[in-house]
Structures are given as C-alpha cells and as structure tokens.
Amino acid sequence: MSRDETPVGAGWIDRSAAAKTIAGFALALLLVYLLGVVVGWDRTIDRLRAAETRWILAGAASSLIGLVVWGKTWHVVLGTIGIDVPYRRLVVTFLSATFANYVTPMGQAGGEPFIAYVLARDTEATYEQSLASVVTSDLIRALPFFTVGGVGLGYLLVTTATLPDAVRSMAAVLMVLAVGVPFLAATIWRFRDRAQAAVVRLASPITRRTNRVSIEAVQARLDRLVVAIERIAGSPRALVVAVGYAYVGWVLFALPLYFAALAVGTPLSLLLVCFLVPVTVIAGSTPLPGGLAAIEGTLVALVTALTAFSTTDALAVTTLYRLVSYWLVVAVGGVATLWVIRRN
Incomplete structure (x- = not known):
C-alpha cells in the first residue's frame, strides 16, 4: 500500500460525526447532572470537598501508568510482525487511540481504524498490519476483564446470600461475554x-x-489482514509477554476505583472492585461517548446495592473514579491526539 493511498477507516472524522459527538456529550452530561439531582449534589459535593487528596493523586497516577503499560502490550504485538516503533513514540499514539475510544459512542468502537491509519502513516507497516496489531492487542487486553471479573463474581456468590436483581442481570451479561x-x-x-x-x-x-x-x-485487504494475524499468532512467547502486560495494566486500571473509595473514607473490598470495574465497562457500551451517564448510574446503583454505602457516598466515589479514570485520560489523550496530528 502506498503512503498516498487512503486506507479503509481514514477520514472517519467529519462535521456530522463531530456534531453527533458533541450532542452525545451534552445529553450524557445532562443525565449525569440529573443523577446528582436525584441523589443530592449538595451532600455529594460536601463529601468531595472532604476527600483526601493523596488518594485522588494515587488514582490519577494509576490510570496514566496503566495506559503506559497497556501501550507496551501493543508494542510487543507489533514486534511479532517486524514493526519496530520507538516505545516513547508509540505511547503517544496509544494515548491518542484511547482518546478516540473515550469520546466515541459505543465505548471502544471508535479508535481502532483511526489508530491503525496513524500507525501506517508513522511506520513502514501497512494498514492491514496495523489493524491486525490493534485488534490483537484489544483482544489480549480484554482477557483480564473477563477472568478477573469472574473472580469478583465468585467472591460475590460466596459472600452474598442473595444477589439483587440488578446485580444478577449484570453478572449474567459478564458470564455470557466471558464465554461468548x-x-x-x-x-x-x-x-x-x-x-x-x-x-x-x-x-x-x-x-x-x-x-x-x-x-x-x-x-x-482481507488477505493481508489474515496474513498479519497469522504472523502474530505464530509468536506464542511474545503473546504470553503481552498478556502479562495486559494483566498489570488491568490492575492499574481498576485501582482508581479502590483509591476513590479510600479518598471518601468508605473503603471498598478489592475483590468487589474486581467485579465492579468489568461490569462498568460493559455498561459503558452505550450510544453515549465514553459510556457517560450509563457507567455513573450503574456504578452508583451497584455500590449502593452491594455495600452499606449511602447513595451520596456512592455518587462521591463514582465522581472521583470517573474524574481520574475518564476525564483525566480524555484530557491527556486529547493533547496526545493534537501532537499526533501535528507530526503527521
């Protein structure tokens, strides 16, 4: 593929898409605001003002370091098809991909074509090789969500006599996805x-x-994509290393929820966090950007149902968690995207 050839997926950002994204953000923020109105923003803000800064900073650091580690998963996968990209450069590209995912409806559906295009422009990789590496990395990073989520579900089944209806339905979805x-x-x-x-x-x-x-x-294009995936699948040792980075990244991705609870002074069990984080990712697969409103509403409902937290405490924990795991990442990823556009 020549450098001037526009691959499938290029040009996916246009005025119509931008308008829909902005409208989606406006609707999502309105729903989050209404959630706070129902719970009580005044009481929630009082809880947030009393939050411990050190745990908020710990959550922010964990989110960013987790993304850097997940970038290493992609770096390893690229190495299996002979694509040599400096890791520091690739991390910026990965942050840009994460930004695209986080501002696109349906959660994780937006960044892959864009980032494969950027990688193909940045390196000697074809678009199909780039897309194969992105898809493979996504599948590898999905493994911890299902396996660790299963551990968290097992903890709930052992420690909870009767699961609330809302929890049972989300647990069923998690199990279906884990197998399906x-x-x-x-x-x-x-x-x-x-x-x-x-x-x-x-x-x-x-x-x-x-x-x-x-x-x-x-x-x-399909033939080239299959060949690239076959090359990746033919490097089992490298894939094991990539899976290891995926699990480390997942731990760092989940810890901000634990730290958010500590900041508010209402600790959450780590095993419960193992269940809550995958469930919120599932809830985020909505037509709203980054799962906004759906994740907040789901997390408040589940934390309230599974713990002794008041709705005010649950909303305070959720707000801090989303601040460091979503809005911070959007801000950093937006800067990375501007840098990627500038260098291309």
Missing part, C-alpha cells in the same frame, strides 16, 4: 475463509454502487 467473546473469536478464526467470503458478499452491493472500491481490493 473468546468462543466467537476462536470460531471466526477457525473458519476464517468462510468469514472472509461473508465479508466480501456484504461488500458486493457497495462495490456495485461506486468505482472507488472493488471486490478485488476488498479481498486483497
């Missing part, structure tokens, strides 16, 4: 030839309506 996602990924890979043929059939109506995309081009 790996099974689906393995099935698609096992029958990848049929999967490729299905994608080509779906693309056929599009290719008949435009001369900018051809069936041959779609097939060629």
